[in-house]
Amino acid sequence: MKMTAQLNEKAPDFSLLDADGNVFRLQEMSGQRLLLVFYPGDDTPVCTRQLCDYRDGIEVFAELGVTVVGISPDDAESHQRFRARHDLPFVLLSDSDLSVAERYGCKALIGMKRGVFLLDEAQIIRYRHVEAVALFRRRREELVEAIRALG
Numbered sequence: 829m830k831m832t833a834q835l836n837e838k839a840p841d842f843s844l845l846d847a848d849g850n851v852f853r854l855q856e857m858s859g860q861r862l863l864l865v866f867y868p869g870d871d872t873p874v875c876t877r878q879l880c881d882y883r884d885g886i887e888v889f890a891e892l893g894v895t896v897v898g899i900s901p902d903d904a905e906s907h908q909r910f911r912a913r914h915d916l917p918f919v920l921l922s923d924s925d926l927s928v929a930e931r932y933g934c935k936a937l938i939g940m941k942r943g944v945f946l947l948d949e950a951q952i953i954r955y956r957h958v959e960a961v962a963l964f965r966r967r968r969e970e971l972v973e974a975i976r977a978l979g
Contacts, residue, residue, distance in 0.1 A: 832933035839864075839951045840931040844899065844921040847907035852897070852921055859949050861894045863971065866934040866943040866958075870902045870910035870920075878942070878965040879916055885968040886917050892975045894946070899923050901940055933958050946975060954978050 833840050843853045854862075865882065867875040882889070882896055889896055896918040902910070907920040929935040934943040944966050946955035955974045957966055 833931060833945065833953055833956065835953055835956045837953055839945065839947050839953050840928075841951075842928045842931070844923055844928060845904060846922075847904050847911055847920045849904055852919060854951065857895070858951055861892070861949060861975075862945075862947040862951075863889065863894050863896045863975075864932070864943075864945040864947065865896060865898045866923075866929055866932060866940055866945075867898060867900050868936075868940045868942060869900055870906045871913070874942070874965055875900070876910075876914065880914055881965075881968045882918070882971075883914065883916050885972065888968070888972055889975075892972065894975055895919075897921060899928065901926060901929075944971065946971070946978070948978070 841854050843851055846852050867878060869875055879898060898918060898920040901924050903922055911920055923929050926935045926940060929940045932943060934941045941958055942965055943958035945953055948954050
C-alpha cells in the first residue's frame, strides 16, 4: 500500500494536464508556495462555493505568495466551462484516474475527497486537511490564517 502525503513531508510529485492541455509538473513549481485544492467535481454546489470563495480572495493569496491550483477528476473541456462560467483565475488540473488523489489521501470509494494542501517553496506540506464528509470545505479565512501562521 502506498503512503499518502503527510504533514511536514515532501509532497508527492506529479504531472497532470491543465484545462488548456498543457502539462503541469509539480517539480517545476519548486520555489513557489502552492495551495493544492482537491475537489470532487466542476459545477457541483459545494465545489463551486469553495472555488469561488478562493477566487474572491485571490489577491490575499497572491499577497501571501501562494498560487492556487485546483485538481478534480473532470476533463479539460469541463474545466474550461467551469473556469469561464465562474471566472476562476487559477489552474485547474485533470486527475481522471485519481492516481494523484490517491497519493494525497483524497481518493474516495467513489470519486475524489475534498482536500487542501499548502506546500512551501521546498514542496514540503505545511498544511493538510482532507474532509471526512464532502459537504464540508475549508473556507478562505481558515486557509489565510494557516498561511500567515507559517510566516
